Amino acid sequence: KNQVEQSPQSLIILEGKNCTLQCNYTVSPFSNLRWYKQDTGRGPVSLTIMTFSENTKSNGRYTATLDADTKQSSLHITASQLSDSASYICVVGSGGGTSYGKLTFGQGTILTVHP
Amino acid sequence: DAGVTQSPTHLIKTRGQQVTLRCSPKSGHDTVSWYQQALGQGPQFIFQYYEEEERQRGNFPDRFSGHQFPNYSSELNVNALLLGDSALYLCASSLEPGLGEAFFGQGTRLTVV
Numbered sequence: 001k002n003q004v005e006q007s008p009q010s011l012i013i014l015e016g017k018n019c020t021l022q023c024n025y026t027v028s029p030f031s032n033l034r035w036y037k038q039d040t041g042r043g044p045v046s047l048t049i050m051t052f053s054e055n056t057k058s059n060g061r062y063t064a065t066l067d068a069d070t071k072q073s074s075l076h077i078t079a080s081q082l083s084d085s086a087s088y089i090c091v092v093g094s095g096g097g098t099s100y101g102k103l104t105f106g107q108g109t110i111l112t113v114h115p
Numbered sequence: 116d117a118g119v120t121q122s123p124t125h126l127i128k129t130r131g132q133q134v135t136l137r138c139s140p141k142s143g144h145d146t147v148s149w150y151q152q153a154l155g156q157g158p159q160f161i162f163q164y165y166e167e168e169e170r171q172r173g174n175f176p177d178r179f180s181g182h183q184f185p186n187y188s189s190e191l192n193v194n195a196l197l198l199g200d201s202a203l204y205l206c207a208s209s210l211e212p213g214l215g216e217a218f219f220g221q222g223t224r225l226t227v228v
Contacts, residue, residue: 004157034217043119043205043219044158089157102171103148103207103217105157 002027004106006090012112017080021109023073023090031095035064035075038087038108047075047088080113087111117142119208121220128196128227136191136223140208147189148217149181150205158205164189193225201227 004025013019025033032051036044048057048064050073056065061078077084087108094102120139128134140147146165150158160173164183183189187208193200203222210216 036219041203041222041224043207043221045219046216049216101146101163101165101209102160102173105150105159107157 002092002094002102002104004090004092004104006088006106006109008109009107010110010112012114013080015080015082015113015115018076018078019080019111020077021075021088021090021111023075023106025071025073025090025092025104025106027092027094027104029095030068030071031093033064033066033073034091034093034103035062035073036089036091038089040086044089044091077111080111082113082115085111085113119144119206119218119220121204121206121223123223124221125224126226128225130196130198130227132196133192133194134196134225136193136204136206136225138189138191138206138208138220140187140189140206141218144208144210144218145187146209147183147187148207148209149189149191150207151175151200152203152205152222154202161191196227198227201225 007022034049035047038044047062050066063076066073089108090106122137148163149161152158162172167183178194180192205222206220207217
């Protein structure tokens with residue numbers, strides 16, 4: 001069964017600090033891995049998308065890494081801001097067969113940034 | 116470009132009723148996927164439409180059905196509503212199934228009472 005597991009479930013940090021979120025997946029065949037930011041009651045917004053051959057991608061203060069061998073990814077947030085408070089969701093895209101194009105979502109990590 | 120738009124934004128229905136949710140994909144996108152997100156959970160895949168056909172489906176009962184129109188817009192229909200159907204329903208569009216960037220709408224918050 002395709003699964004995406006994220007840790008921690010929730011995280012509280014002070015404004016200006018860095019943090020790292022983790023994602024482990026068992027999706028097969030693998031096509032790509034995405035990180036989304038979702039504000040409460042809103043649709044997810046894409047932060048990064050990485051294919052099998054990419055091991056790091058940055059988007060401003062967000063840097064995602066991918067280790068396709070160990071099936072792990074991380075999202076590092078630098079110099080956090082209050083507006084970073086949201087749920088961060090790891091999403092893995094399936095690469096072939098009957099599941100081609102299907103996205104499997106993790107449960108998300110709820111990040112709270114305090115002043 | 117209006118991006119992905121969903122309607123309505125909020126909806127309250129009674130158990131046993133039927134509901135139709137609508138989604139207009141981002142301009143140029145031909146693939147629409149629907150997701151159900153319960154409070155505090157990640158989105159769960161319902162089904163995906165491409166070329167007006169349901170290409171794949173998640174673990175949802177037949178009470179959940181959909182349609183894609185020639186202009187690529189899509190509807191999600193849910194019959195015989197249950198209290199457990201209360202959730203945020205998200206629509207995502209992409210240029211081609213799976214590989215391209217997926218853009219999400221703001222969602223429709225369905226409450227079943």
